[in-house]
Amino acid sequence: MIKEFNQSIETLTQSLVSIFEEDPAYTAIVSTTLPSREAILDLLRDIRKVLYPKHFSARDYSQKTIHYYVGSKMMQIEQTLTQQVQLALLRKCEHVDCAEVSIKILEQSQDISYTFMQKLPMIREMMTMDVQAAYDGDPAAADLDQIILSYPGVFAMMVYRIAHELHLLKVPLIPRMMSEYAHSRTGIDINPGATIGRYFFMDHGTGIVIGQTTEIGDYVKLYQGVTLGALSTRGGQTLRGKKRHPTIRDNVTIYSNVSILGGDTIIGHDSVIGGSAFITQSIPPYSKVSIKNPELHVEAGKHCPGIEDPEA
Amino acid sequence: MIKEFNQSIETLTQSLVSIFEEDPAYTAIVSTTLPSREAILDLLRDIRKVLYPKHFSARDYSQKTIHYYVGSKMMQIEQTLTQQVQLALLRKCEHVDCAEVSIKILEQSQDISYTFMQKLPMIREMMTMDVQAAYDGDPAAADLDQIILSYPGVFAMMVYRIAHELHLLKVPLIPRMMSEYAHSRTGIDINPGATIGRYFFMDHGTGIVIGQTTEIGDYVKLYQGVTLGALSTRGGQTLRGKKRHPTIRDNVTIYSNVSILGGDTIIGHDSVIGGSAFITQSIPPYSKVSIKNPELHVEAGKHCPGIEDPEA
Amino acid sequence: MIKEFNQSIETLTQSLVSIFEEDPAYTAIVSTTLPSREAILDLLRDIRKVLYPKHFSARDYSQKTIHYYVGSKMMQIEQTLTQQVQLALLRKCEHVDCAEVSIKILEQSQDISYTFMQKLPMIREMMTMDVQAAYDGDPAAADLDQIILSYPGVFAMMVYRIAHELHLLKVPLIPRMMSEYAHSRTGIDINPGATIGRYFFMDHGTGIVIGQTTEIGDYVKLYQGVTLGALSTRGGQTLRGKKRHPTIRDNVTIYSNVSILGGDTIIGHDSVIGGSAFITQSIPPYSKVSIKNPELHVEAGKHCPGIEDPEA
Numbered sequence: 001m002i003k004e005f006n007q008s009i010e011t012l013t014q015s016l017v018s019i020f021e022e023d024p025a026y027t028a029i030v031s032t033t034l035p036s037r038e039a040i041l042d043l044l045r046d047i048r049k050v051l052y053p054k055h056f057s058a059r060d061y062s063q064k065t066i067h068y069y070v071g072s073k074m075m076q077i078e079q080t081l082t083q084q085v086q087l088a089l090l091r092k093c094e095h096v097d098c099a100e101v102s103i104k105i106l107e108q109s110q111d112i113s114y115t116f117m118q119k120l121p122m123i124r125e126m127m128t129m130d131v132q133a134a135y136d137g138d139p140a141a142a143d144l145d146q147i148i149l150s151y152p153g154v155f156a157m158m159v160y161r162i163a164h165e166l167h168l169l170k171v172p173l174i175p176r177m178m179s180e181y182a183h184s185r186t187g188i189d190i191n192p193g194a195t196i197g198r199y200f201f202m203d204h205g206t207g208i209v210i211g212q213t214t215e216i217g218d219y220v221k222l223y224q225g226v227t228l229g230a231l232s233t234r235g236g237q238t239l240r241g242k243k244r245h246p247t248i249r250d251n252v253t254i255y256s257n258v259s260i261l262g263g264d265t266i267i268g269h270d271s272v273i274g275g276s277a278f279i280t281q282s283i284p285p286y287s288k289v290s291i292k293n294p295e296l297h298v299e300a301g302k303h304c305p306g307i308e309d310p311e312a
Numbered sequence: 313m314i315k316e317f318n319q320s321i322e323t324l325t326q327s328l329v330s331i332f333e334e335d336p337a338y339t340a341i342v343s344t345t346l347p348s349r350e351a352i353l354d355l356l357r358d359i360r361k362v363l364y365p366k367h368f369s370a371r372d373y374s375q376k377t378i379h380y381y382v383g384s385k386m387m388q389i390e391q392t393l394t395q396q397v398q399l400a401l402l403r404k405c406e407h408v409d410c411a412e413v414s415i416k417i418l419e420q421s422q423d424i425s426y427t428f429m430q431k432l433p434m435i436r437e438m439m440t441m442d443v444q445a446a447y448d449g450d451p452a453a454a455d456l457d458q459i460i461l462s463y464p465g466v467f468a469m470m471v472y473r474i475a476h477e478l479h480l481l482k483v484p485l486i487p488r489m490m491s492e493y494a495h496s497r498t499g500i501d502i503n504p505g506a507t508i509g510r511y512f513f514m515d516h517g518t519g520i521v522i523g524q525t526t527e528i529g530d531y532v533k534l535y536q537g538v539t540l541g542a543l544s545t546r547g548g549q550t551l552r553g554k555k556r557h558p559t560i561r562d563n564v565t566i567y568s569n570v571s572i573l574g575g576d577t578i579i580g581h582d583s584v585i586g587g588s589a590f591i592t593q594s595i596p597p598y599s600k601v602s603i604k605n606p607e608l609h610v611e612a613g614k615h616c617p618g619i620e621d622p623e624a
Numbered sequence: 625m626i627k628e629f630n631q632s633i634e635t636l637t638q639s640l641v642s643i644f645e646e647d648p649a650y651t652a653i654v655s656t657t658l659p660s661r662e663a664i665l666d667l668l669r670d671i672r673k674v675l676y677p678k679h680f681s682a683r684d685y686s687q688k689t690i691h692y693y694v695g696s697k698m699m700q701i702e703q704t705l706t707q708q709v710q711l712a713l714l715r716k717c718e719h720v721d722c723a724e725v726s727i728k729i730l731e732q733s734q735d736i737s738y739t740f741m742q743k744l745p746m747i748r749e750m751m752t753m754d755v756q757a758a759y760d761g762d763p764a765a766a767d768l769d770q771i772i773l774s775y776p777g778v779f780a781m782m783v784y785r786i787a788h789e790l791h792l793l794k795v796p797l798i799p800r801m802m803s804e805y806a807h808s809r810t811g812i813d814i815n816p817g818a819t820i821g822r823y824f825f826m827d828h829g830t831g832i833v834i835g836q837t838t839e840i841g842d843y844v845k846l847y848q849g850v851t852l853g854a855l856s857t858r859g860g861q862t863l864r865g866k867k868r869h870p871t872i873r874d875n876v877t878i879y880s881n882v883s884i885l886g887g888d889t890i891i892g893h894d895s896v897i898g899g900s901a902f903i904t905q906s907i908p909p910y911s912k913v914s915i916k917n918p919e920l921h922v923e924a925g926k927h928c929p930g931i932e933d934p935e936a
Contacts, residue, residue, distance in 0.1 A: 017382060020365075025440075025457060025460055034367055034457065052650075053644075066641055071637040074633045117633070121636065124640060124643050137857060139836075139861060143796075149658065149797060150800045176461075187518045187811050187830070187831070193452070207519045207811075211452070225569075225851075227537075229568060230451075236450075237447070237451060238451075256833070288610070292609040298912070298913050299912040320742075321695055321699060321741070335752050346773065488770055495830070499811050519849060523764070548760050549763060551763035552763045556763065589920060590915065596922075601921065602920070
């Protein structure tokens with residue numbers, strides 16, 4: 001009986017391996033190692049420690065030695081990032097002389113990593129503004145530490161600002177692995193290709209979708225469930241690279257569950273979009289948009305006719 | 313003071329234990345061990361490594377020894393699954409001779425585990441089609457690896473296809489523990505009892521709910537926030553087992569935040585349902601459904617009357 | 625080249641540190657240690673083991689020694705909680721004699737921790753009712769164990785009931801760190817300041833938002849995507865402490881994707897609010913609210929005119 005079962009495992013293994021061998025997602029990979037989710041998450045954790053050492057480094061941080069702490073973490077980030085970028089770039093090396101290509105790819109990975117590191121102070125300054133936007137915009141925010149330690153919208157923005165820089169450096173796989181990790185933790189799905197200005201705040205956040213070709217100005221606030229999406233994706237891969245998602249100008253507030261769709265749709269600056277609106281055309285600046293008389297059908301209770309309720 | 317406090321812990325412990333003893337959720341359990349969340353997550357991780365060794369086994373996989381790698385992982389999966397199914401089945405053994413029942417349950421668990429293993433090649437072939445559907449349907453998808461490594465809709469489908477097979481084998485507890493793990497990671501809530509055809513894609517995914525008695529055909533695409541739900545659940549447990557959720561035929565696309573409710577509701581094949589529609593009755597095949605003139609109230613800005621904006 | 629790069633890391637580190645020194649979120653912190661996310665998650669895990677030892681303590685629990693198990697876990701919870709509360713309270717100690725203040729804060733933390741521990745039996749009894757509400761309200765619920773082990777709405781409520789007690793004890797930072805962890809795992813965002821009665825159930829849950837000043841009675845049921853929110857937050861921090869979120873009376877069911885907004889909005893008892901309603905004014909008791917004729921535009925297919933489909 002045990003032998004019989006083992007044979008079956010053998011047969012099953014053969015079935016699986018033969019399926020792999022017909023799958024382009026398997027055969028296209030030359031390297032035996034792809035960027036690893038764990039390494040990418042470690043990277044994000046380390047970058048966060050470098051950006052906010054007081055808030056996220058409780059166990060290994062001492063205020064007096066902050067230069068050493070931040071400096072040594074930076075070395076580590078640079079190394080891990082170079083390695084992971086290398087794996088992402090090596091994946092589809094199809095040249096005869098792969099060794100020679102490897103050296104070029106190593107240099108390219110080091111350059112990318114170096115260039116990315118230079119962006120960290122800028123990212124930190126953007127984060128200061130995003131945290132302030134959360135404080136100014138949310139009456140439930142007790143103080144800045146609460147926001148830094150726990151607000152999902154701020155976490156998603158930190159990951160977006162990191163992933164976006166790697167996206168601009170044309171790193172494959174890794175930016176999206178980062179943004180999907182933030183999506184998983186926050187319910188906020190920001191494509192690394194989107195462009196987002198300063199002082200940006202997302203309250204609650206769950207269900208927010210910001211598509212790849214979205215452009216967002218400064219001082220914009222979004223609430224949960226907002227979709228900045230495409231009108232139709234029937235075209236599939238033929239739509240790749242085309243502007244499919246809306247443009248949101250400066251100083252716009254978009255309340256919960258609003259959908260704004262289409263690459264030609266522009267929300268003019270200083271506008272407020274009321275909850276649950278569904279918008280597929282441009283809105284002029286300084287507008288206040290609301291859904292007209294949400295028609296409700298209210299049927300009085302039948303169980304207890306004639307009873308006046310003191311609470312009503 | 314310390315002594316006093318310890319006494320209080322003792323009193324508190326007694327209060328808690330006496331609450332347990334009156335709670336049917338506590339007293340109904342005979343076994344002292346239930347299936348464990350950690351073991352179930354390990355199982356999902358191992359199954360994923362077996363289905364996509366190149367993408368998820370970076371640390372312990374070598375291409376030349378793939379048969380050994382997949383084969384030994386399979387043995388491990390089979391063992392863990394047998395154990396966890398056993399714990400799930402033993403939970404409420406109420407017989408006098410529990411030892412005798414235990415042997416039967418062990419055999420039953422081995423059978424279930426064996427039968428499940430046979431489904432792995434089929435699950436892998438379904439996944440190949442789901443990954444292709446994501447590529448064909450999403451202009452933002454760069455390549456198949458990106459989809460496999462990071463798309464939440466594809467992760468949720470892998471977990472669903474595994475949990476659904478265990479559901480068909482009438483395993484208690486475990487299928488839902490699996491699907492709720494996927495729900496937690498992706499915001500996509502698919503009941504393991506639902507039936508879903510081939511080449512299925514969910515873009516973005518957050519907020520999708522697919523109820524227990526939903527039936528979905530082949531080549532269907534859903535966007536974030538889609539609910540395939542029940543009209544009313546006032547009946548509670550009396551509704552158990554009844555068809556309460558809709559049927560979606562082949563080649564249907566359902567855009568974001570659509571609700572389709574009710575067990576008699578059928579969306580005919582080759583239909584497209586526009587964003588935010590709320591549907592409680594059947595739709596014929598080849599239909600294009602949209603919400604009629606989403607009425608917006610646009611109020612021009614009062615702060616700066618007369619100012620023409622160059623962007624508008 | 626390596627030397628050059630190291631210098632650059634040094635320059636970058638200096639840029640970052642000088643940004644920190646101008647950031648009030650950095651300079652306001654006196655303590656070098658803030659409450660840690662890991663410690664808070666351990667705390668939640670331990671409290672869950674104490675509340676449901678059979679369901680969550682598979683590895684270290686034996687039924688015969690339950691008093692010892694629960695008692696020793698309680699000691700551990702009390703210690704960790706005291707430590708973390710102390711860190712949260714010490715954060716902004718601005719007094720000259722910080723040592724003296726430290727002793728006071730230690731005593732205060734011990735008091736808070738002690739008072740919180742006394743609430744555990746009450747929290748457990750509330751949980752029993754919440755679990756029962758899930759069973760009675762969800763036809764897909766197979767049994768109580770399934771609910772306890774896997775329902776996200778029940779997990780979010782456990783965390784809310786814990787965080788709410790700490791909120792009432794005026795503990796800073798920690799309640800929100802807890803509720804944002806639950807938010808991250810479930811997509812359910814309940815502010816620890818909200819008031820929620822007995823026998824409360826959230827089905828599916830993703831996207832639910834319950835704002836800080838919301839009041840909810842007993843026997844209330846919510847579905848996914850429900851927002852109990854503020855009408856406008858333009859006032860920002862000036863609105864702090866004001867009642868901005870609605871009041872939901874006893875026996876109310878609110879179906880998916882409903883928004884109920886505003887601090888003066890009261891949903892009368894024994895009412896049912898149909899899916900996708902958008903409500904900004906009070907509703908009398910015993911009401912049945914639905915959106916009036918969701919207007920759909922259904923366009924028949926053009927690809928295959930004249931074809932009668934047998935499924936329609």
